[in-house]
Amino acid sequence: MNRYLTEGLTPVFGLEDVGGYGRDVALYLIEQGYFVKFVNSSLSNSERNSYAMTQKNDSWDAQCVANVLIRQLPHLPDTSPSDIHWVIGQLVGRRNAIIKAQTALKNQLHIQLNYHYPSYKDFFSEVDGKTALAFWESYPSPSHLKGVTMEGLRTFLLEASNNACSTRKAEKILLFVQADGEVKREYQTSRDFIIQSMVRNISYTKQEIKKMDTELKVTIQKLGMQLETMPGIDTVTASALIAEIGDIHRFTNSDKLARYSGVAPIKMGSGGKETMKKTKQGNRKLYDVFYNLAVQQVQVSKGSKIPRNPVFYAYYNQKQSEGKSKSQALLCIMRRLVRIVYGMMKNKTAYILLRMPETKAS
Template identity: 20%
Template structure:
């Protein structure tokens, strides 16, 4: 006799369907708190103490249930949302509710897994913690992007020439935003009236890495830019205050990101793959820890295809009769990991980067390829293969031993 408990997790409650040999024997609703979890534990004990439990990953809501099952050492099968959607779908699905979904999850476990599902590889909790930390890092990055967009709008009113394409400051450097905290309006620079005084004020701000020479160079550039700037609002405008606040906000977000990465590296320094990934040209400590945080324990993947599917660069295929569609990546996997891998490949194919087989493969096919993006995705696949091999074999990267001739 085989018993499966299907659980449909919502925000504050969960529908439960207990199925024995494809027959639903009991249904109930529990709250997602300790009262509900203890009720679930009581049900588990009633059905032998170790029935199969299956539920869909629903973000932060299912995390509470998953943590409880881990603490109680109960076996569970957590489904990818796309897999769960395909399982639950029946006909036109005009009648959908949480009760039916719990039933379908339980019943399809019998048909999809003829033998009881067992979690073959359990990750160290450190990987889940790193994932949460990296998601916060991404949130900081999104906040910084929004703040920069607002800042660029205000800058057109108070100091448009500051970021001019010809001779302006580079907004990818910290110095540009630091200077805007001191001089959020071109009129402020013009009112100082003395180049040495301008350089002195920059020095007195004690910006990191700014000595007398750099301060003088920055002052001279500011002087020229302010002189030719066409103001849109007076220096007394509230836009001047907004510019300073936005520059301060962007700098604070950058500091918060740096601190978050440092915390992630401190947490993950015991992981052997952290050092292994840094032996690959183009992957520093920042990229390495963020890759680990999104890919998790890569040892749980047996093949490159499994890892590709997890990232979402596996290809679709529609071949029916005389019709055969073009192949595209599914993008069903982890978008955070996919983004990190994409920019890692962009960095690795840079001509100034150390020798690596990713750049060799890209340059070899560049002229023949009609799509740069498809070529980069192909190199993402090669990078995934390399990462999986290095971690599985516990070996550092070697250009001489890599398949760069293929």
């Protein structure tokens, strides 16, 4: 590399991937004293698609990254692959993988139960709830309920649900099973085994998710941040924010964080007219986190009709009264959240919910 440098020039490296294999490269370059910038893959992809003939190979990818680096150098965040942020990112990724696997298992369980218990959706509100899983494992098909009395089933359900299920639940299940009629099929023993295997697997993933949440809570506490003091931010959301943002100090202000997360609109103009348009650039995972958080800020309690966060709820209604659509008002909430989260992470401060006159949502 040194042979390409002339005296007085400082090399700057741009890397797309600083979370996987690229992390080791970034660490090596930083340890050697070089400047390393993070190039969002959406930017390099846009660069690639801007040419009449698109191509995809390593050398062309590198050229596209270099083009973005040259043009956007002052605006690109510094790469800062610190170990704790990397670990949190890995934990979040592992948790997401478990959740995805659990969702697939639940879908498979729905298919199997549909054969065995046509009215299974009327049994339990959640097919993978604690009591439901205990029931499916002990009674994977109606044939296992033969000879079981209502009192016997009631006792089983009370024990499985920690005394939450009533006698009516047992009666309801037996009545539905009777109404469904005979559903026994060939190779029923193997079919039962499939359901019981799924139940064991789902129970295992639930325990793993609990362990993962505990590990995440312990790990993010080492950063000394107080993100969970904001309504709507639990351990999972806080971990996702930290994992996608990384070291907050690589962003000199909240505006850069907003651009990085795709929350800040971009200026579009033609013929002397300019307007601000929503962009699909930026870190889409981080964008989704801020979007979900914004939705929670303007939610209203179903029972009391009291807003979850009165300050944001009032701000949301104010923006709509100014003529903005619901989606535009929500984007304003997201932009405000970026500023607050940026300040909380940088200064390690808690969120203080301002007191407002308690009013019910209309």
